Amino acid sequence: MQLPPELIKHLREKNVILFTGAGVSMNLGLPSWSKLIDYMAGLLGYDPTIFQSSGNYLELAEYYSIKEGSLEKLVQWMDIHFHANSIDVGACPIYKQIVQLDWHQIYTTNYDNWIERAFKHYKKPFDKLIGIADFTKSASGETQIIKYHGDFEDHESIVLTETSYFDRLSKEHALDVKLKADSLGKSILFIGYSLSDLDIRLLLYKLQCLWGESIDHELQPKSYIFLAKENPIQDLVLEHRNVVPIVSSEKDPGKALEQFLNTLVEAIK
Numbered sequence: 001m002q003l004p005p006e007l008i009k010h011l012r013e014k015n016v017i018l019f020t021g022a023g024v025s026m027n028l029g030l031p032s033w034s035k036l037i038d039y040m041a042g043l044l045g046y047d048p049t050i051f052q053s054s055g056n057y058l059e060l061a062e063y064y065s066i067k068e069g070s071l072e073k074l075v076q077w078m079d080i081h082f083h084a085n086s087i088d089v090g091a092c093p094i095y096k097q098i099v100q101l102d103w104h105q106i107y108t109t110n111y112d113n114w115i116e117r118a119f120k121h122y123k124k125p126f127d128k129l130i131g132i133a134d135f136t137k138s139a140s141g142e143t144q145i146i147k148y149h150g151d152f153e154d155h156e157s158i159v160l161t162e163t164s165y166f167d168r169l170s171k172e173h174a175l176d177v178k179l180k181a182d183s184l185g186k187s188i189l190f191i192g193y194s195l196s197d198l199d200i201r202l203l204l205y206k207l208q209c210l211w212g213e214s215i216d217h218e219l220q221p222k223s224y225i226f227l228a229k230e231n232p233i234q235d236l237v238l239e240h241r242n243v244v245p246i247v248s249s250e251k252d253p254g255k256a257l258e259q260f261l262n263t264l265v266e267a268i269k
Contacts, residue, residue: 001263004244007187007224008267011101015221016187018098019148020108020115021199023192027094027254028087028114031078033057039077040064058162065161072155079152082112089118094254097261099124101268102143105182109149109199110192111158116145130157132174148175149199169202176206183207183221190225191257195234200225208241226260228253 010016026032031039034052037060041051044067051060065071089095095118098106102124108115119126126143129135130151149168150158159168168176188207193200207223223243230247238245248256 001246001248001260003246003263003267004222004224006222007189007244007246008264010187010221011264011268014102014104015185016103016189017182018101018103018106019188019190019193019203020098020106020110021190021192021197022110023194023253023257024094024098024108025082025110025112025114025192027092027257028089030082030087030112030114036074036078040074043068043073058160058165061160062162065163071158071160075152075155075158075160078111082152083114087114089114090121093258094261096122097258097265100265101261105144105146107146107148107179111147111150111152111160113152119143119145128153129175129178130154135174135178146175146178148179185221187221188223190223191260193225195225195227195231195238204238204241204243226257228256 007016022030022033037052037057038048040046040060041048044051044064054060055063061071061074064074068074095114098115099118099122106115113128116126116128124143126145127134127137128151129144129146130153147157150160152158159165190200190203195201204223204225207220220242224246225238225243226246226248228248228251230245235245246260248260250256250259
């Protein structure tokens, strides 16, 4: 796999932020969004197929929240099933590779705590940041794991419904301010995302806007995204936003990500 030389250089200098999405945690067998929606349908007495076709995931979670009065029962189910005792993080090479790459900062839109558990498993210190109160507790020199869309440790922090997502769009959260500051002089590597995800498209747009307001926007560090398959149309849009796509020839997404991270580990030795 051909890697951009600049990415390797920045990795060696510890000048890259890792940003992980659901495609990472799915390698542990965590329930997909589709299974989560099916569970909502069952609780509400809907046929899962009909429920799935009645709106997007954010709308359906919003509907569930309105009908049930809260997300508490759903979040409890998610916490249990996302952290099943049968899951062995040590048996997943992807999480070992993430730890081995020794990031200064890892942002994630995942609610689960498997990255944190991987750091504990491999005895690597870290700080977890969920909200502004955590900023003062962060120890210098340790990897920061920033839970960009919330964490099961704080149910109120979880961005799951349409309202909570729109709130994040309309208000500048403390984590948004932190991301702006962190990303000004660093590249970002996105893994575990599809370009059909609104999360990643919004993040890339925000980064473009941030640098577009600067007279020095040509100095913006490149960002990188690992993708399962090539799309020339998306490639051009990414290039316009100063993002370099890295595409694997491996058809299995999990194997492709594992091979990519292993190549990074070997490249920086």
